[in-house]
Amino acid sequence: MNILSLKNIKYSFENTDILNGINLKIQKGECISIIGTSGSGKSTLLKLCSDLISPNSGEILFYDKDYKNYEPIDLRKQISYCMQIPYLFGENVYDNLAYPFKIRKQNGDKSKIINFLERLNLDESYLKKDINSLSGGEKQRVALIRNLIYKPEILLLDEVTSGLDSKNANLVTELVREMNEEGITILWITHNLEQSKSIFNRRIHIEEGQIIEEEILK
Ligand SMILES: Nc1ncnc2c1ncn2[C@@H]1O[C@H](COP(=O)(O)OP(=O)(O)O)[C@@H](O)[C@H]1O
Ligand SMILES: [Mg+2]
Numbered sequence: 001m002n003i004l005s006l007k008n009i010k011y012s013f014e015n016t017d018i019l020n021g022i023n024l025k026i027q028k029g030e031c032i033s034i035i036g037t038s039g040s041g042k043s044t045l046l047k048l049c050s051d052l053i054s055p056n057s058g059e060i061l062f063y064d065k066d067y068k069n070y071e072p073i074d075l076r077k078q079i080s081y082c083m084q085i086p087y088l089f090g091e092n093v094y095d096n097l098a099y100p101f102k103i104r105k106q107n108g109d110k111s112k113i114i115n116f117l118e119r120l121n122l123d124e125s126y127l128k129k130d131i132n133s134l135s136g137g138e139k140q141r142v143a144l145i146r147n148l149i150y151k152p153e154i155l156l157l158d159e160v161t162s163g164l165d166s167k168n169a170n171l172v173t174e175l176v177r178e179m180n181e182e183g184i185t186i187l188w189i190t191h192n193l194e195q196s197k198s199i200f201n202r203r204i205h206i207e208e209g210q211i212i213e214e215e216i217l218k
Helices: 042-049 072-078 093-103 110-119 124-128 136-148 166-181 193-199
Strands: 002-013 016-027 031-035 057-062 079-082 154-158 185-189 202-207 210-216
Touching (some): 016 042, 016 185, 042 079, 072 079, 079 136, 093 124, 110 136, 136 154, 166 193
Parallel strands (some): 031 185, 031 202, 079 154, 154 185
16 A cells, blocks of 8 residues: 555646646655755655645545545644754753653653664753754754654655764664664655665655656665
8 A cells, every 4th residue: 555645746836836747656664765956846845745735736645545634633643744954942952852742642751752862862961952052963863853752654854964974864864764664654855875875765856846767776
């Protein structure tokens, strides 16, 4: 069964076509790399997949059911989007990492949070840090952890290692690989092909709002 299907998706903004007929079927458990030049429509594609925006025409299906027939909150819990420019809220890191528990009316599991922080070369001391004091790369990792506290069905990653040195980028790749092995379907916009090549089973190349090439990697 396809976990995600895009059928002839078109998206335009103020009379400019941004996506021109995207057709894509994704099976549960796939790990897909999305490449393409800047402005080709990659982020727009992930915003559509995360239900942040809606197509002008075409259908997006999650498990064969149109997005329109889901409650937005249900889609948001199962399809998680990590933006290119990380968005943190509240005052400190803890506010962000406690949030997934809060919206589910669960008690925060501090050891789970700390475990994620340590895996990405951060530690408990970060919990009290003001979000404005973090570097771009630290913000990216905190935002990624926030997306993983409760495992989504689909994880959409938008160039999330752009602010990281290679050591920390590798830690992120390893964590994503593990999440994929646990069954999470991944779509990852990435420029650094060498760093993360080994985790992908398919690569999709987008230019001018269309898929121009697809490659099976393993
Ligand atoms: N909210 C928006 N308003 C106006 N133009 C937009 C908006 N979002 C995207 N675009 C335009 O759509 C095109 C594709 O953008 P984007 O999906 O961000 O590309 P990519 O992620 O591949 O760099 C670009 O030309 C961009 O300027
Ligand atoms: Mg982009």
